[in-house]
Amino acid sequence: YVFATASPTNTAQDTARILLEEVILVHGSPDIVITDQGTHFNNELLQSITNLIGCKHIFSTPYHPQTNGQTERWNSTFVTQLAKFCNDDHNNWDTYLPSIVYAYNNSVHHSSGFTPYQLAFGRRPRHPFDPARSTFYLKKPHHYWAQIIKYRSIALKQAKDNIIHQQLLSKQRFD
Template sequence: EIILIHGSPDTIITDQGTHFKNELLQAISHLVGCKQIFSTPHHPQTNGQTERWNSTFVTQIAKYCNTDLNNWDTFLPSIVYAYNNGIHSSTGLSPYQLAFGRRPRHPFNPHATTFVFSKPHDYWTQLMQYRNTALKQAKQHIIHQQELSKTRFDKNRSHPTFALGDLVWAKVFVG
């Protein structure tokens, strides 16, 4: 489904799970021209974006599963839809807007289009203008969120000053 909607990825990062290190997935990756990279074992930070998504996803899906936890897959499409159409605080936009260059249309909340076409090629021009504006806005939001995170982190952090000749603890890594 992902390839049909978004095209073939250049690279895919996976963990060391056997379901990712099998001949079938390697053959498919080779067939579609996708480089497969494996994250470092026991180091989930290597694939932090996926780990962050998983923590969000598990929290959401747990709200809907039955007590036997055997019906979680029935809720996947709805949860992914909600995630992709929700505005994220880090970007100020939804993943849908960033991927497709326009606001999503919801069946129960239709809104008028912001595009007006006088020539056939105007759609592409307006789509690219919207996409560029959205990407700039997302970049500004991300930078702002990073600054807020840094401020929160630095608030409880000491800022030692060192002078020439001060004794310091040094850790030396040997080969």
């Protein structure tokens, strides 16, 4: 599941604000944050925040982007998609960022067989253009959460199996 936001200044303060307001206060405190060694990540302010919330901050190896491969893969996808929409001056990319993130998070990924949204939240997303769903009733409220947890567990296991299968196919192709 990808979270991305445009940062007008790319400073330590702006990065800390985004981490706090748009990640921690929305999704809760992460166990681990992996970043590159940019000065907007590698600073006392972010170190204080991660220490305060009990989060481990891991830095990728300099000049070795493969250390944070998932982010680099996202960046590659993002740049490709963004190039289709940006104007010639490339100064309006932030306008398209939310739509590209939405499309990425709600597209089935070949390797896992699921959308990142399904794997993160344990259910299919309700899109703005979907027809209204009928109301359903559960005898006990905890049944809904049990159902979500069960679905997410099954989806994560299936995604892991699908990824392993895709890795084996790739290995056979390249060996």
